Amino acid sequence: MGEFFRVLTDNGQLFVDGFTNTVKLFLIAAVGSLVLGTLLGAMRVSPVPALRSFGATYVNLVRNTPLTLVFAFLVFAVPKLDVNIDYFASAAIALTVYTSAFVCEVIRSGVNTVAAGQAEAARALGMTFGQVLTLIVLPQALRAMVPPMMSVFIAMLKNTTIAAGFSVLEAGAIPAYMAERGEPQFAVLLWITIGFLILILPLVALQRFLERKWRVAR
């Protein structure tokens, strides 16, 4: 047992650095994919056919590409276009691009839970598409979106570990460093698992809070 704790205390800085980058990646990609995913979701329910097909194409293309490939495209292919971005930025963009497709589908399924008559009544009052969406449909869709949205974000938090394969020091990269230091792998993996559990708990709490908050709002 002492050995188990020693693994953490001896390598504390590495764990702190790793998980700090994990949290940074997560926060950047969460905000980015929420914005991009909402825009894509709006496109998919918009009355403009060109926007609808763009949204659908994006989702089908990106959602069906393995995340590792999305990373590889950004890390290896984009610099060939004479665009210079570092590995961390590439990883953040890859995660955002990929997660947006899932966020878009959560938004769309949430929108579909709102009775069509709600949007129709809003249009009949003379509201524009943007007003119908932001004033009437999305506020009522939020409640249904919370559980699947949290699942998407929890999955994304764990997906950050793929960045380790592309030279970003985050939690997923810790085992490789620890192997070089000759630390027992089993203890290392357990500590990383515990780290992710600690990160995910606030998300679960947030989900509960939002579900409760929006349950009474009708």
Place this chain on the structure above:
Amino acid sequence: MNDVTTGEPLIVLDAVNKWFGPLHVLDDVSLSVGRGEVVVVIGPSGSGKSTLCRAINRLEPINSGTITFDGQPLPAEGKPLAKLRSEVGMVFQSFNLFAHKTILENVTLGPVKVRKEKPAAARERGLALLDRVGIANQADKFPAQLSGGQQQRAAIARALAMQPKAMLFDEPTSALDPEMVGEVLDVMTALARDGMTMVVVTHEMGFARHAANRVIFMADGKLVEDASPAEFFENPRSDRAKDFLSKILTH
């Protein structure tokens, strides 16, 4: 009731056609509704009467023909269409009150967000309208807390809050329990008496008889009869109308 209207008609449909796939829901429909006129549309289910009503504010686009409102052809989309819709009140069979807003918010949302009115002014008129339809004491409740009749009256107030030039009613009492039909029809009758231009799709023959200036009878997407209520109910010309009336009036 005044049965002569003045000036150019407010709503004009000319040779309007619409298909749902192979189904010809509006078959060469022409109709004009004068200012202040109350037109009741009746007919068997599937006759196209709801589609006709919804076509007037373009909730249903049409395939051919023209619809003009207040001298202007209906805009196809975008801001001009939104502006037109803000001038035409619509009341739905299933009320469609915004479930996440209070009754008063339902009534003030359009004036504030679409008409850009000051919230205080919209609130004042909203409360007056709720009082007019008899539910001022429900202003701070959510739609789900009201009875069907109260919800439909709130929906009428919501439409009136936009100060529309005309009101469309798409089977406003069909989803109501029988004891609540009267309270909604009373509000509509008062509105008709105040000179509002109204197109009302309904199965309420009593309302058609005493509140309408004209009765339109539709069957299979066609406008079959267009007559005064007395003429239509006493002496229908078409067999379809006679058949329809015999079915609903014998019960």
